[in-house]
């Protein structure tokens with residue numbers, strides 16, 4: 372018989388480490404580039420991130436607190452998502468430093484900022500995939516009691532998608548070819564994926 376550790380989060384998890392991040396893992400990383408109203412470029416990773424709709428493509432991330440990325444998106448209505456790959460992992464990590472707004476994290480991490488096609492935010496030149504997004508909704512999160520919390524969900528429509536053609540084989544995007552990395556639960560934990568992890572299962576007809 373299984374025994375369970377059961378807890379109400381509001382009363383604490385009762386463990387040495389909060390298990391939430393390790394349970395909902397690994398998570399894709401939203402590497403979000405923006406430009407401030409003052410023109411300064413900004414780049415930061417967010418693992419509360421996902422794709423929420425196909426048509427139009429809508430993706431989103433959540434910020435715990437009103438961080439520079441959210442402030443810039445609220446001001447300009449634009450952001451770009453850049454794929455984090457294994458070769459870019461350390462640079463991505465460097466862009467998570469708590470830098471003041473006037474600091475350009477592209478320069479901080481030694482990355483090149485390239486102009487996007489349809490939005491004013493820059494993209495990470497070294498990243499093989501970029502979605503250029505226009506803000507569709509900026510939502511302040513609430514608890515079940517209706518009280519607003521200091522977390523912000525940013526949703527944006529991808530108006531341009533850019534893919535390095537080396538990742539496309541016979542018309543299909545090959546997920547593992549880019550060596551994407553995913554966020555694990557521990558403070559320093561990440562996962563990479565390869566073809567060994569792939570298995571196939573069709574949906575019931």
Ligand SMILES: Cc1cc2nc3c(=O)[nH]c(=O)nc-3n(C[C@H](O)[C@H](O)[C@H](O)COP(=O)(O)O)c2cc1C
Nearest residue numbers: 415416417418419433434435438439440467468469
């Ligand atoms: C892999 C990774 C994932 C992260 N995910 C989040 C997240 O989902 N939400 C959040 O608020 N901060 C997250 N952070 C921390 C932010 O990147 C960090 O606070 C950063 O300084 C925010 O930058 P900004 O103020 O320029 O937007 C993450 C950091 C790392 C390294």
